């Protein structure tokens with residue numbers, strides 16, 4: 001157990017030490033322009049082996065799905081097959097140049113076209129756009145589409161978005177970004193949308209509802225069709241947040257539940273990892289009423305050739321060139337590998353794993369809404385006097401597990417949102433449940449073990465606000 005923080009490359013530096021030997025100069029030497037030279041440029045001086053060890057050690061401090069279990073609620077940190085990585089790194093894709101022209105990139109366009117088709121079928125949508133680069137970006141696209149729809153019908157006063165309080169945090173944020181007014185709809189005792197509150201909020205200022213289904217409570221909205229009908233009857237449209245498609249793909253078509261527009265996170269469900277700040281795709285699917293408003297261009301087929309085309313009333317471009325193309329290749333490889341049956345098994349296993357884990361965890365921890373869950377569930381960390389969810393989360397790191405999402409959703413006090421994902425074995429789920437059980441026992445007998453956790457990381461509890469607001473981004477040795 002090494003508790004000393006890793007030295008910085010600068011601190012390992014020794015004057016004159018080098019990792020490279022430059023060949024003898026075989027051209028005449030000329031002075032560099034003065035304005036490009038700095039007298040004091042403190043770069044670390046290191047030999048190659050020290051550099052290799054330094055960066056390899058740093059890389060091992062990362063917490064990764066390839067090393068440990070990562071049940072981070074709502075983020076779907078599942079295992080993504082390496083074969084799909086390999087596909088994305090094929091030189092034909094990797095080296096394709098966006099300015100080569102559509103005639104030379106027919107293969108890339110064909111892949112996008114086929115992917116559009118498969119993903120549209122997964123949701124029952126008539127058209128999709130692969131443009132948005134993230135889930136929240138897809139939400140923004142959808143909300144702008146709804147706004148344009150109302151404007152095009154001469155109803156610009158429809159500016160209210162109804163958002164259940166069990167929605168993902170990005171939902172109200174994107175509505176606000178699109179200049180709409182957010183009205184929060186409370187949940188009922190069962191964790192579903194309070195239908196009376198919804199009915200009361202449906203007036204002629206309603207642009208639509210934005211609903212996360214399954215919700216952040218991990219619950220399927222049982223009244224989804226009735227909710228869609230209420231909103232449609234009031235002249236509004238339904239935005240479905242489909243970031244967690246791994247709970248329902250192959251089982252239910254969102255369009256049949258009344259959803260008019262929805263994003264899916266290819267960087268959750270479709271084989272690109274979520275989190276870590278990498279590129280993503282928050283593809284949007286639309287029912288016929290909204291399809292003409294999709295962001296573009298989208299790929300169409302004309303005779304034997306593929307081409308980009310703007311949908312008729314498009315809200316415009318959201319991403320340059322082909323978007324995050326590598327993510328599209330992974331998604332296409334994944335969809336082809338899984339097929340329709342595989343997609344359904346993915347969802348069934350996500351739900352089965354979550355219910356299995358919930359069944360074990362709820363013997364020790366409270367679960368606010370104990371009915372059958374979808375791909376995740378929300379437990380509560382207040383297992384003993386003076387113990388908070390933060391303490392449980394930090395102690396899990398000592399046991400080698402990534403903590404679940406904590407303090408979200410906001411409507412559950414001391415929330416621990418646990419998403420086991422479909423790719424984990426029963427052994428891993430059992431080991432995680434055992435760790436939670438042992439931590440609950442420690443909470444009663446040795447609470448300081450929890451208060452002082454984590455014990456084996458270079459840094460323990462961070463001031464997260466200061467880290468976000470006042471980051472130190474360069475060396476101040």
Ligand SMILES: *Cc1c(COP(=O)(O)O)cnc(C)c1O
Nearest residue numbers: 074134135136168170212241243
């Ligand atoms: C992850 C997630 C989002 C946002 O996706 P990003 O790609 O992180 O922007 C939106 N809604 C739900 C329900 C999610 O789980």
